[in-house]
Amino acid sequence: MARDIEELKQEFIDIFQNNIKREGKDKLLDYLLNQSDFFVAPASGRRHNAFEGGLVAHSINVYNRFKANIIQEYGEDYQEVISDESVAIIALLHDLCKVNTYTVDYRNQKVDGQWIQVPYYAYNNSLPYGHGEKSVYIISGFMRLTREEAVAINWHMGGFDPRAQIGSDLSEAFSRFPIALLLHVADIEASYLDEK
Numbered sequence: 652m653a654r655d656i657e658e659l660k661q662e663f664i665d666i667f668q669n670n671i672k673r674e675g676k677d678k679l680l681d682y683l684l685n686q687s688d689f690f691v692a693p694a695s696g697r698r699h700n701a702f703e704g705g706l707v708a709h710s711i712n713v714y715n716r717f718k719a720n721i722i723q724e725y726g727e728d729y730q731e732v733i734s735d736e737s738v739a740i741i742a743l744l745h746d747l748c749k750v751n752t753y754t755v756d757y758r759n760q761k762v763d764g765q766w767i768q769v770p771y772y773a774y775n776n777s778l779p780y781g782h783g784e785k786s787v788y789i790i791s792g793f794m795r796l797t798r799e800e801a802v803a804i805n806w807h808m809g810g811f812d813p814r815a816q817i818g819s820d821l822s823e824a825f826s827r828f829p830i831a832l833l834l835h836v837a838d839i840e841a842s843y844l845d846e847k
């Protein structure tokens with residue numbers, strides 16, 4: 652059941668403002684609120700969270716899974732390994748690449764012998780720049796990312812990333828930056844367990 656968009660929006664803003672203090676974050680939040688469809692966009696066209704508000708819901712689900720994975724791996728002293736600011740930046744913003752890429756369109760469908768127009772999400776990507784790498788690019792236009800944040804967001808698709816082949820940087824990224832692996836796991840858990 653989809654949660655109320657206003658409630659999701661407020662939850663996202665609370666996590667964002669309580670944890671992210673970095674220069675540029677206000678402009679980034681303003682972009683999300685006023686120049687993008689972030690708070691109404693779906694998380695995907697037809698797979699997980701393909702409904703209005705699906706992207707913000709997914710981002711919060713990934714944040715919760717990511718934080719739980721970090722605590723499980725590093726214990727309650729996890730802040731010696733990663734700051735709460737990094738946790739929020741990485742999880743909340745990992746899928747900014749999906750902003751402004753889905754538009755509502757209609758197709759004809761026969762229901763009980765009658766043709767009716769049903770809405771669907773059409774893929775309309777005005778900035779074809781890849782996936783994780785596109786999120787890094789968008790965020791970097793507003794604020795600086797640490798190397799760990801950039802690597803984690805860049806490789807959050809793990810083996811599902813079309814760039815992930817033998818000889819790619821994926822395995823090196825996961826072994827040098829375990830946080831990137833924990834984000835990838837959180838992303839899959841959210842998509843397949845929380846949003847199936």
Ligand SMILES: [Fe+2]
Pocket residue numbers: 745746782807808
């Ligand atoms: Fe993604």
Ligand SMILES: [Fe+2]
Pocket residue numbers: 709713745746838
């Ligand atoms: Fe995601």
